[in-house]
Amino acid sequence: METRTGSSEGAPRVRRWPRRFAVARWLGLSLLTAGLLLGGFVGYQLWGTSLIARHGQSGLRAELEQRTAAASPAVIPYEPDPGRAPAPVAPPPGLRDLEQADLAAALEAAGLPPVSAPPEDASGAVLVAEAPPPEGEALGRVRIPIAGVDWTVVEGVSPGDLRRGAGHMPGTALPGQPGNAVISGHRTTYGAPFYHLDRLAPGDLITVTTVAGTHAYQVVRSMVVRPTEMWVTEQWQGSWLTLTTCHPRFSSRQRLVVVARLVGGPNAAVLVEEAP
Amino acid sequence: MSRWLNRLPGPAAVRVVLVVAVAAAVLALVLLGYEWLGRAFLDSGGTMG
Numbered sequence: 001m002e003t004r005t006g007s008s009e010g011a012p013r014v015r016r017w018p019r020r021f022a023v024a025r026w027l028g029l030s031l032l033t034a035g036l037l038l039g040g041f042v043g044y045q046l047w048g049t050s051l052i053a054r055h056g057q058s059g060l061r062a063e064l065e066q067r068t069a070a071a072s073p074a075v076i077p078y079e080p081d082p083g084r085a086p087a088p089v090a091p092p093p094g095l096r097d098l099e100q101a102d103l104a105a106a107l108e109a110a111g112l113p114p115v116s117a118p119p120e121d122a123s124g125a126v127l128v129a130e131a132p133p134p135e136g137e138a139l140g141r142v143r144i145p146i147a148g149v150d151w152t153v154v155e156g157v158s159p160g161d162l163r164r165g166a167g168h169m170p171g172t173a174l175p176g177q178p179g180n181a182v183i184s185g186h187r188t189t190y191g192a193p194f195y196h197l198d199r200l201a202p203g204d205l206i207t208v209t210t211v212a213g214t215h216a217y218q219v220v221r222s223m224v225v226r227p228t229e230m231w232v233t234e235q236w237q238g239s240w241l242t243l244t245t246c247h248p249r250f251s252s253r254q255r256l257v258v259v260a261r262l263v264g265g266p267n268a269a270v271l272v273e274e275a276p
Numbered sequence: 277m278s279r280w281l282n283r284l285p286g287p288a289a290v291r292v293v294l295v296v297a298v299a300a301a302v303l304a305l306v307l308l309g310y311e312w313l314g315r316a317f318l319d320s321g322g323t324m325g
Contacts, residue, residue, distance in 0.1 A: 162321040184322040245322035252320035
């Protein structure tokens with residue numbers, strides 16, 4: 001620790017600082033560095049990751065448009081899988097079934113798009129089916145105006161997938177198909193797609209648009225569980241949508257889980273009857 | 277800062293390249309640390325399991 005000062009002879013004279021100042025200087029520098037690192041962490045998590053997600057979303061939207069234009073969903077006969085159990089989440093008392101005319105009005109009132117019609121000239125139980133895209137590619141678009149959600153969903157739930165938006169858990173049903181479609185999303189970082197998921201209550205509507213069409217779901221239950229409670233991802237009779245995110249905000253200690261049942265879309269007529 | 281730069285070996289251009297490389301490596305490490313901390317404590321992405 002030294003300071004150069006001028007002298008009458010012209011040559012710089014070196015003055016040594018006392019040792020206690022050296023300690024204070026290093027302490028100050030350490031605190032300053034720690035503060036900069038901490039500020040950088042907060043800035044990166046809140047804003048930096050959002051920029052990454054926004055960039056990912058624009059790519060996914062373009063991918064989804066291409067996929068939708070190129071896809072030709074197949075109409076296949078449907079037979080229920082006897083191995084699937086009834087869903088363990090019963091609708092709360094008082095949650096009425098939506099008639100199709102009510103659904104159209106409710107979707108419009110909620111600012112959601114109309115659902116796709118079932119296939120024409122279908123004899124017997126048939127489904128509009130689609131194949132899942134490869135992991136990392138766009139699967140569909142989830143819209144929940146009440147929770148500020150309008151995100152393109154990527155296939156996969158790896159950290160890399162979830163940097164681009166909400167992710168569909170591979171191995172679970174696709175939205176609108178028989179079983180339970182699980183979609184996970186960040187709560188506070190990477191654009192926070194599910195920041196307001198706690199606003200959802202039984203009866204609220206969700207739409208998911210895939211290449212097979214637009215499917216409507218009605219929220220049945222919202223709950224907080226441990227991350228290890230894998231029963232929420234099991235496949236059930238009928239068609240369900242399960243949204244998962246971190247809880248509480250700014251913590252990954254628990255999961256907020258919203259379970260919704262299919263109420264409209266190209267496959268609703270077949271699958272609604274299957275669900276108890 | 278310039279004192280540190282002058283202490284590095286080699287011509288000025290090499291020293292500048294060296295500083296830029298070290299700064300990029302440090303930045304990458306810091307971002308990796310941020311990623312890990314964020315995923316472990318702040319927001320894991322909401323996945324189950």
